[in-house]
Amino acid sequence: MATRKLLGAMLAAFALASPTLANAQVRIAYIDPxxxxxxxxxxxxxxxLEFAVEAINAKGGVLGQKLVVVPMDNKLSAQESLILLKSAIDQGIRYISQGNGSSVAGALIDAINKHNEREPAKSIVFLNYAAVDPDFTNDKCSFWHFRFDANTDMKMAALTDYLKGQKKVSKVYLLNQDYSHGHQVSKVAKAMLAEKRPDVxxxxxxxxxxxxxxxxxxxxxxxxxxGADTVITGNWGTDLSLLVKAAKDANLKADFYTYYGGTVGVPPAMGDAGIDRVKVVSYWSANSANAAGQAVQDAYRKKYGADQDPYSQSIRISAEFLVRAMEKAKSTDPVAVAKAMEAMKIDGPFGEITMRAEDHQIIQPMFIATFVKGGGALKYSADGTNDYAFRADARVEAAAAARPTTCKMKRP
Amino acid sequence: MELFFTSLLNGVTYGLLLFMLSSGLTLIFSMMGVLNFAHASFYMLGAYFGYVISSYVGFYPALLLAPLAVGAIGALIERYGMRRAHASGHLAELLFTFGLAFLIEEVVHLVWGKSPVPYRVPPSLDGPLFTLFSATFPTYKAFMMAVSVGMLAALYALLTRTRVGLLVQAALSKPDMVEALGHNVPRLFMLVFGGGVGLAALAGVIGGNAFVTEPGMAAAVGSIVFVVVVVGGLGSITGAFVASLAIGILQTFAVAVDYKLPFFDRVTVSQTAPVLPYLIMVLMLIARPRGLMGTRET
Incomplete structure (x- = not known):
């Protein structure tokens, strides 16, 4: 009797263990330039992302499996990204992480929708950490897509709310990149300014x-x-650092309200010229983080240098959500994980973060911050600099940052 | 009015930068008949060399040393690679430089990584030079313009007023005769190639800190330099100069125009600015294939 029980238990253990043995890692394909x-x-x-994954693996990974990041260079091309997606699928990778360029994200969402329909057993989940086209969580929403950054509408709503109190802003210049994201920023800026500051x-x-x-x-x-006194721009990457550099060279006396003023290459390019003049609307504000958020940040800065700002927290949060969802679903199956991720809440660096089930848009607090001289209470410097930092001027609570959605989610 | 003058100034600045970028390419093409696809890569190499050398000995020595170093690399490539490819005809040569461009980019990836390097304008050239209306004009841009004009003058003098220039010109059309007269034609070509590459590198040393020094910088300028050379007339230094200025000014003014294009609701003239040079190139090839001041058909 006892032997049979033991045998049964061993068989059961084998049955459970074998899929884990065959696939002992959870791989995430990182498709970005x-x-x-x-x-x-x-x-x-x-x-x-690698930093976040190392921390998770150091604590034992998820369900006894390690997370592995597979970097894939898409050269910022939608075309290239689809080829990489195909190769990721062929390698058996089920989780995709991408953020740079809504043009790319849009193509990926379409391709993943089609793939998952054709091969439901091999479904792919897309963790979008930075592509902010509002369509992805509105008309074009998909069950397989989760966005961990605030979208353009949310950012612009926070920014224009702040502008209500900025009476010296009277002439605004919109300067954006000529693709879906830039068009969205320009469109929504005009609409919201007309509504909230008709005098501008x-x-x-x-x-x-x-x-x-x-x-x-x-x-x-x-x-x-x-004669503009204010520039609003959704530019990112070199398009922002070169813009700021040119403004500095020509001694342009205008305030810059940016989406990405804190990102790589931009703070060093601004230098003194950006002080009190460049503002950022973002879910990230290094100097506003709570104790847990500071601990993460300290570890990151210790590893990569004190001047390195982990401003893409959305990607860490996405890994965190993934792991929690797998633990909750007790499975690494994409469908189960995606379902578990819906409506899930975690404690973020600034308070509670929720993945809204309706449209898969993350809901979290947001900040308006100004580029200033660092030091004093501003312990954490802006990325790539030691002497400058962002000072949070306004905090928008999660509930206020949320926007209604037109999404009608189709679930498998 | 204010916009007109600032745009004109910006246009001339951009035009002179274009000339700086394309003069080496024109030199090599006009003297050797080689269309060097790796030209922009040598520009990038110049920027990286400038960055490394200036971090040891300062910017001004780097301005001299980096082009010399990259020019020497160019000469070696000509001597041991290109010359062999040349024997198999122009197509082989073209493909050789094409492959070289990729090779250089990968080497840059390996040595300096894929992120931009912190190559900065020297403090002595940083800051405004004068104020035009409310806008300031940076000293560094004036410096770039001066170097570009200097390049034109030096090239022109070298090719038309010196013995070496005379020989180079002769070697292009009658290499056998020049050789028969006792001159070392292959060595002459090697020097020309090295010189052209050195000019690209000089542009890199100057352009690298004005913009961003990163592995994508070659691809960013790679196509525009060909436009300049084609529009200016393949093989004409003066033509390249005129074309650079024309394209620079045209493109800058186009940015300033907000009129909507007829029949296109969504598109303003300013949005078409980046494609204008290519439009001009296509039109030029249709209407006048030898370019503005070209001396021969491609």
């Missing part, structure tokens, strides 16, 4: 090619001629 003009931005995201005049609405402008001097000359 790792070369070219935006390579530095993609490298930064990769580093933060939009004196310029410019779109420039993505990642191809080397010298922004002609654009800055236009801003200067328009």
């Amino acid at each position: 790792l070369s070219g003009a935006m390579g530095a931005t993609g490298e930064h995201g990769l580093r933060e 005049k939009v004196v310029g609405d410019e779109l420039h090619p993505l990642a191809r402008v080397k010298d922004f001097a002609p654009y800055i000359a236009k801003v200067q001629a328009s």
Whole structure:
């Protein structure tokens, strides 16, 4: 009797263990630019993801399996990304992480929807850590897509709410990249300004090619001629650092309200010229983090240098969500994990973070911060600098940052 | 008015930068008949060399040393690679430089990584030079313009006023005759190639800190330099100069224009600025294949 019981238990253990043995890792394909003009931005995201994964693995991984990041360079091309997605699927990878470029994210979502429909048994889940086109969680929402960054509408809502109190802002110039994200920023900025600050005049609405402008001097000359006192831009990567550099060279006296002023390459390019003039709307504010958030940040800065700011926290949060969801579902199966991730809550560096089930949009507090001289209470410096930091001027609570959605989610 | 003058100034600045980038390419093409696809890669190499050398001995020595070093590499490549490829005809040569471009990019990845390096404008050239209306004009840009004009003058003098220039020109059309007169034509070509590469590197040393020094910088300028050379006339230094200025000014002014294109609701003239140079190149190839001041058909 006892032997039979033992045999049964052993068999059961084998049955349970064998899938784990055959597939003892959870792999995440990181598809982002790792070369070219935006390579530095993609490298930064990769580093933060790897940092997060190391921490998770150090605590034993998830369900006894290790997480592994597989970096794939998409050169910021949607075309290239689809080929990489195919190769990730062929390798048996079920989780995709991407963030740079809504043009890329849009293509990935379409491809993943189609793939999952064709091969439901091999479904793919897309963890989007930074592509902010609002469509992805509205009309084009997908069960397989989860966004861990605030979308363009949420950022612009927070920014324009803040502008309500900034009476010196009277002429606004919109300067954005000529692709889906830039178009969205421009569109929503005009709509929200008209609603919240009807007295503000939009004196310029410019779109420039993505990642191809080397010298922004002609654009800055236009801003200067328009008499704008404020520039609103969704630019990122070198498109922002070169823009700020040109503004500094021409001594442009305007405030910059940016989405990505804290990202790689931008703070060092601004230097003194950016002080009190460059603002950021983001879910990340290094100096506002709680104790747990500070601990993570301290570890990161200790490993990579005191001037390195882990501003892509969304990617760490996405890994955290993934692990919690796997633990909750007691499985690494993408469908079960995706279901478990819906409506899940975790404690983030600034308070509670929720993955809204309705549209798979993360809901978390947001900040408006200004670029200033560091030191004193501002313990954490801006990325790539030692002497500058971002000072949070306003905090938008999670409930206030949330926006309604038009998503009608189709679940498998 | 204000916008007009700042745009004009910006246009001339951009045009001179384009000339700086393409002069080496024109030199090599006009003297050797080689279309060097790796030209922009040598520009990038110049920027990286400039960054490394200036971190040891300062910017001004680097301005001289980096182009010399990269030029020497170019000469060696000509001597031991290109010359052999040349024997198999122009196509082999073209493909050789094409492959070289990828090779250089990978080497840059391996040595300096994929992220931008912190290559900065020297403090003595940082800051505004003068104020035009409310905008300041950076000293460094004036410096770039001066170097570019200097390049034109030096090249022009070298090719038309010196014995070496005379020989190079002769060697292009009648290499056998020049050789028969006792001159070492292959060595001459090696020097020309090294010189052209050195000019690209000089542009890199100067352009690298004005913009961003990163492995993608070669690809970013790779196509525009060909436009300049084609529009200016393959093989004409003066043509390249005129074309650079024209393209620079045109593109900068296009950015300043907000009119919507007829029939296209969504597109303004300013959005078309980046494609204008290519449009001009295509039109030029249709209407006048030898370019503005070209001396022969491609």
